[in-house]
Amino acid sequence: MTAQAAFPRASGILLHPTSLPGGHGIGDFGAEARNFSDFLQSAGQSIWQMLPLGPTGYGDSPYQCFSAFAGNPLLISLDELVSEGLLQEDEVQQGRALLADHVDFAAVYAFKLPLLRKAAERYSSSAEFETFVQKHSEWLDDYALFISLKDFYGGAVWTKWDASARDRSGLDPWREKLRQQISARKFEQFVFFQQFNAIKKYANQRGIRLVGDLPIYVAHDSADVWANRELFQLEANGEPTAVSGVPPDYFSATGQRWGNPIYRWDAMRARGFAWWIERFRATFTMFDAVRLDHFRGFEAYWQSPANESTAANGKWIEGPGAELFSAVEAKLGRLPIVAENLGVITPGVEAIRERFGFPGMSILQFAFGNDPQAPDFMPHNYVRNRVAYTGTHDNDTVIGWWNSVAGAGSVRSVEDIRAERAFALEYLDTDGSEMNWTLIRTLMASVADTVIFPLQDVLGLGSEARMNTPATMGNNWLWRMKAGGLAPQHAARLREMAEVYERLAVREGAKAR
DSSP: OOHHHHSOSEEEEEOOGGGSOOSTTSOOSSHHHHHHHHHHHHTTOOEEEOOOOSOBOGGGOTTSBSOSSSOOGGGSOHHHHHHTTSSOHHHHGGGGGSOSSBOOHHHHHHHHHHHHHHHHHHOOOOHHHHHHHHHTHHHHHHHHHHHHHHHHTTTOOGGGSOHHHHSSSSHHHHHHHTHHHHHHHHHHHHHHHHHHHHHHHHHHHTTOEEEEEEOSSOOSSSHHHHHOGGGBOBOTTSOBSEEEEEOOOSSOTTOEEEEEEOBOHHHHHHTTTHHHHHHHHHHHHHOSEEEETTTHHHHEEEEEETTOSSSTTOEEEEOOTHHHHHHHHHHHOSOOEEEOOOSSOOHHHHHHHHHHTOOEEEEGGGGSSSOTTHHHHSGGGOOSSEEEESOOTTSOOHHHHHTOOOOTTOSSOHHHHHHHHHHHHHHHTOOSTTHHHHHHHHHHHSSOSEEEEEHHHHHTOOGGGOOOOTTOOSSOSOBOOOTTOSOHHHHHHHHHHHHHTTOOSSOTTOOOO
């Protein structure tokens, strides 16, 4: 499979499903997901990119999940369960009053999870359910028990549990004690994948490919670490000895301390990278292509002592490199992976990416300032095998970026901002009005095979719609699109560009490259 075959010339939208409009306080896999697929089709877009879909834990971040294999039950559509007779309309009606302009995760958890338990109690087991449980038992059994134990212990981290549960030395009594809770958790996963697969089929039938996001690390408080302690750098009590992050740079004087436990790559290698192969297999069962987060960490990763409060005193450690991807491809074949090669990227990182034909990324917002990669982010330096973005979930929106001012804690001075704006105006040949559409058109016209825009940039929203600010806690992952926010003019404008710049999936009379 060539890079061109995996990533034909196309454009699309980045929108996490939690940001969809609708009732019950959070976006889900119901009618609004189908409506968004219809919008993409009408707009001539053929990609819907999502953030990780795992069950969120600390800080509600999709990059800190309780499982690398399970799905987030908050994305289950209650309306679909009503239509199946597992819930009653009056039971879900209360959720219509939950906030519609952003996600209040605590309120959604409190409202939604009890209703999912109720649906599980009413569900009569079927052959389809039993097949699902058996097929996914390798991760599902551990996940369902792990979450049930977390509930039993009031949400405590697994290292704080009793020894029999923490060390997995006496799990059979727990399985019996929590039998009903475990069954309900398995039902949630059954429904999650049932609804997700229906949305994927609906989108694919309309020429829309789903692009997922695979974080390099997993959360310490996860079923993955709890059930596979030998694959991670942990103390005897289960606490990490070393944690992940990135070193000090232009954006942070102390680096970023992510806190995820570091893999024991020697143990992974001794098992033929089996855990990673199964993780990739599960991911590509769901998605048509995947953005591989922090690709740099596979060549070398920044490791800090777990007892340090920052990442400043870490060091670079050699990663598995090409050996891992060779093992994965030997089992699964060539994979459509987008390498997130942002930050300080070495020749070794690029050599691995190019060896396997993985397209790298470019962020147009970063093309006009002091970012070390700025020259590579300028469209005249793009190559075809590239995925270019106006911005990502970690960026401000285009309008927020353009209107930003220097302030306390900002890494951009007033002089930096003025110089950046002056260069952007000259480079883009614009007067600065409708900067979101100027950047979208610039990417559409570029040679990059794949271009993707956060929906906030299509809507022309400001910093209030930013999805995440790295290295901060609170007020992240909350944004939701307003009902009716997408209008026919948005679709028409995107479709016109997709046609002019030959990004339509099917275009009569289009020239073959």
